[in-house]
Amino acid sequence: MYRLLFSLVITRAPAESVHHLTLRALRAVQAVPGAVPLLRRLLAPRDPALSVRALGLDFPSPLGLAAGFDKDAVAYDALGAFGFGHVEIGTVTGRPQPGNPRPRLFRLVADRAVVNRMGFNNQGSEAAAERLRNRRRGTVVGVNIGKTKAVPEGEAAADYVASTERLAPHADYLVVNVSSPNTPGLRNLQAVEHLRPLLAAVREAADRSAPRRVPLLVKIAPDLADTDVDAVADLALDLGLDGIIATNTTIGRDGLRSAPELTGETGGLSGAPLKERSIEVLRRLRARTGDRLVLVSVGGVETADDVWERIRAGATLVQGYTGMIYGGPLWAHRVQRDLSRRLRGSAFPTVAAARGA
Numbered sequence: 001m002y003r004l005l006f007s008l009v010i011t012r013a014p015a016e017s018v019h020h021l022t023l024r025a026l027r028a029v030q031a032v033p034g035a036v037p038l039l040r041r042l043l044a045p046r047d048p049a050l051s052v053r054a055l056g057l058d059f060p061s062p063l064g065l066a067a068g069f070d071k072d073a074v075a076y077d078a079l080g081a082f083g084f085g086h087v088e089i090g091t092v093t094g095r096p097q098p099g100n101p102r103p104r105l106f107r108l109v110a111d112r113a114v115v116n117r118m119g120f121n122n123q124g125s126e127a128a129a130e131r132l133r134n135r136r137r138g139t140v141v142g143v144n145i146g147k148t149k150a151v152p153e154g155e156a157a158a159d160y161v162a163s164t165e166r167l168a169p170h171a172d173y174l175v176v177n178v179s180s181p182n183t184p185g186l187r188n189l190q191a192v193e194h195l196r197p198l199l200a201a202v203r204e205a206a207d208r209s210a211p212r213r214v215p216l217l218v219k220i221a222p223d224l225a226d227t228d229v230d231a232v233a234d235l236a237l238d239l240g241l242d243g244i245i246a247t248n249t250t251i252g253r254d255g256l257r258s259a260p261e262l263t264g265e266t267g268g269l270s271g272a273p274l275k276e277r278s279i280e281v282l283r284r285l286r287a288r289t290g291d292r293l294v295l296v297s298v299g300g301v302e303t304a305d306d307v308w309e310r311i312r313a314g315a316t317l318v319q320g321y322t323g324m325i326y327g328g329p330l331w332a333h334r335v336q337r338d339l340s341r342r343l344r345g346s347a348f349p350t351v352a353a354a355r356g357a
Contacts, residue, residue: 002328015105026075039081045336055215061085066319067144073131080139083332090144094159096124108258117267125163132170143171157201164205179221179248215242222247222277233288243294271322275300286314304338314356
C-alpha cells in the first residue's frame with residue numbers, strides 16, 4: 001500500500017513538504033495520551049537477541065534513525081515507537097538558522113536515493129536543549145551537532161562548544177558532524193590538524209557540562225581518501241573517542257540512472273548508491289581500530305540483509321534514513337522483524353555475537 005501511495009501521491013508533492021507533513025503527523029501522535037506506548041508495544045523491537053550494549057547504553061536493536069530527519073528534537077519519541085532502536089536528532093547548530101534556499105531536497109526515485117542541500121536548517125541548540133530537558137527515557141537519543149554557517153572556520157570550536165554545553169546534559173551520546181557537504185568549509189574540519197583541537201574542546205565541554213560521561217563520536221564523509229580515513233581513525237583512538245559514524249552523504253554522482261536535471265542538483269547524495277563506499281569505509285575502520293571503537297554504519301541501508309552485512313563487517317550499530325523514505329513508516333519494524341529471522345537462521349545466538357564475524 002505504501003509503494004502505491006508513494007508512486008501515485010507522494011512523488012507528486014515537493015519532498016520537503018512531505019517531510020514537514022510527516023513530522024506534524026508524528027507530533028500529533030505524541031500528543032495523544034497512550035499512543036506512543038501502544039505503538040511501542042506493537043512495533044518496537046522485542047527480540048532480546050537483537051539487543052546491543054554499546055557506549056554504556058542498552059539498545060533494543062542495532063538499527064537506528066540517522067540524523068537529518070528530526071532536526072529539532074520534536075518527534076524522536078514517536079520515531080522510536082515506530083521501531084527504531086535509537087534516534088539521532090539534529091544536525092543542531094549553535095545558533096538558529098534557516099538553511100539554504102528552497103528547493104533543497106530532491107528524490108532520485110530511479111536510484112532509490114535523495115539529494116539534499118538543506119544547510120543545517122534548525123532552531124538552534126538552545127531550543128533543542130529545552131525540548132530534551134524533560135524527555136522520557138523510552139528512546140535512546142543521540143545528538144548530532146554542527147557548525148553555524150555564519151561562524152567563521154576559525155571560531156568553529158567555540159560554536160561546537162556552545163552546543164555541547166547546552167545539549168550534553170540531555171544526550172545519550174553526542175556526535176560531532178564535520179562531514180556535511182552543505183555548509184561551506186565544514187569538511188575542511190575533517191583534516192586532523194583541525195579536527196584534533198575541535199574534538200578535544202568538545203570532549204572537555206561535555207565533561208564539565210554533564211553529570212555523567214557522555215559518549216562522543218565523530219561523523220565522517222565517504223569522500224575522504226583512504227589515508228584520511230586511517231588518519232581520523234588513529235586520531236579517534238588517540239583522543240579516546242567512543243566511536244565513528246561512517247558515512248555521511250556524498251558529493252559523488254557516479255552510476256546514477258535518474259534524469260540529469262536531478263542528478264545535477266548540488267548537495268549530498270544519500271541512499272542506495274552510497275552502499276558500496278559506506279561498506280568499504282566501515283571495513284577499513286574495522287581493520288584499523290578493531291574492537292577499540294564503536295563503529296556506526298550508515299549509507300545505503302535498505303534491508304535486514306544490509307544491516308546483517310554491516311554487523312558482520314564490524315559495525316556495532318547501523319543507521320538508516322533514505323531507506324525509510326522509500327520503505328514507509330513501518331520500514332524499521334519490518335527490517336527488525338526480518339533481522340530476527342536472519343539471526344535465527346545463522347550460527348550466532350545474538351546479533352552482538354555476529355559483530356565482526
